[in-house]
Amino acid sequence: MSGWDEGAVFYSDQAQFPRSGGPGGDPTADLTRHSALRKFKEFLRGFTGPTGDFPYRESLVHNRDHVTVAIEDLDAFDAELSDKIRKSPADYLPLFETAAAEVLASLRSKVAGETGEMEEPVTGDVQIFLASKENCLSMRSIGADYMSKLVKIAGIVIAASRVKAKATHVTLICKNCRSVRTVPCRPGLGGAIVPRSCDHVPQPGEEPCPLDPWIAVPDKSKYVDLQTLKLQENPEDVPTGELPRNVLLSVDRHLVQTIVPGTRLTVVGIYSVYQASAKYDESKIYLVCYLF
Ligand SMILES: [Zn+2]
Structure with a gap:
């Protein structure tokens, strides 16, 4: 199984893995990374739309390197899974993307099998965009409670940085x-x-x-493209007599260089902090979807 052989990626921080059962709760009731990966794959492969189609399966085969997932569909498929994505997106989104890459590889080898052609299943990287229909939060209300969680906000892009490379591994x-x-x-x-x-054991x-x-x-x-954008509150959201606030957005891969300053946006992202300098921790939102 590809994706699992990249070192101890999926087990490396199990010590900090949130236990929803809490002290005294049943730890086996919690969703393990392994079963989350399996459920993400079941979702992408088997989720049926209102007309009986398979929207995510088709989107994966068609686009190959990205797929937009409506979080409401994930809610309907498995509430526990969507809860994990909302509450610890930085942990579960990479798992979701691994699942997408594995589903795509298996679908492509199946398609190749029907035509009689032999094709090596290649696991490319798939980026998942998470779309959401819930209401936007005000930039002013996003505080410590939202740290590391999925947030949806609206505003105007007032600045875009040049594209930089960022290591993923x-x-x-x-x-x-x-x-x-x-x-x-x-x-x-x-x-x-x-x-x-x-962990090398020294020989005599x-x-x-x-x-x-x-x-x-x-x-x-391994690297990906990364860009930072500055999103400012929409004028109608700024209380009278106050200055508009802004928030830093970090975008990568397929979201890079798709937005120019002046664009009005609604975005879904992960509220996080990063160390901008030795002295200050700044907050920013790691973007997982643009919604227009
Ligand atoms: Zn060593």
Whole structure:
């Protein structure tokens, strides 16, 4: 199964994995990453639209590198799954994208099978856009309660940065034993979590690996395009006598360079913080969908 062989990606932060059962609750009642991945795949493959079609399956085969998912459809399919996406999108969205890539690979190999052609199923990257019909939040009401959650806001884009490259997976090499490890980066502007030690077991006569032995290998790491936009409150949302507020949006992959300053937008994103400098943590919204 591709996607699972990229190091300990899906298990790496299980210690912080939220337990919905709480203390004394039944931990087995919680959705594990493995079963969430399976359910995401079932959703993409089997969700039926009002006319009996399979909108996500068809969209995947047609677009190949992106699919827009209405969160209301996910609600209807599995409320627990959509709850996870709303409350911990940074954890579950990458899982959803892995599921999409795997479903696409299996669909494409099936299509190839019907024509009698042999085609190697290639797992490309699929970006998921999350659309939502719920009401927009006011920029003024977004506070600590919304941290790391899915939010929907509206405004006008007043600035767009140039396109930068952002690492999604950083390849590290141990300076002592030369063993290689790949670590994922959090979506948006977040960095990679580099382990402090190397798990190489020293052979007799070998020097044990020191603490913090990892060096990043830039040309072996994986990157995506990233752009930041500044979204300002719509004039009609600004209380009389006050200045409009704005929020930083981080967009990547297919959302990059699609919006020019002056555009009115409604966006769905993950409210998060990033360390802008050594001194300040700034908040920003990692965008998962534009809605017009
Ligand atoms: Zn080592």
